[in-house]
Amino acid sequence: MSSSSVVSRTSRITGTRLSVGHAEDLGLDPDDGLEWVTLCDAHDTLVYSENKTQALRVNGPDFCDDCRTSARRRKATIISRTSKETGLPVTVASVASLGVEPTGGKRWLVSCDEHDTYAYTRTKQRALTTSTVEFCQQCRDLASQSPQ
Structure with missing residues (x-):
């Protein structure tokens, strides 16, 4: 494995950076x-x-107690769910909880965590019911390949 297996992303639930990679590339031994x-x-x-x-x-x-505590504090404005069409993780959040100024009256964000794509909506209800296939090309492709 090369060090190119390591990727870094920001958790939309807590705002913390997560590194993901092969254990050896992160200087760790595999576990069982x-x-x-x-x-x-x-x-x-x-x-x-x-x-x-x-x-x-x-x-x-x-897996992280400190992140879990942080997520509890933000729970009222950040919700995790799974996409019915793709089975991938989706996050719904008020833009204020993410430290972003609302624009055009759009106060909620829905994101496809797998592909790091997102869309803004005016209401929480709309964000909760928005499908990732509406704004994420990779999810559209994945859904179209799934047997109906």
């Missing part, structure tokens, strides 16, 4: 055959996964 790691950079905690896809889907509150 689990070779992929998600690392919370802010709190130096980690969790092992079976494969890269699983490691990329893990969010800080799934």
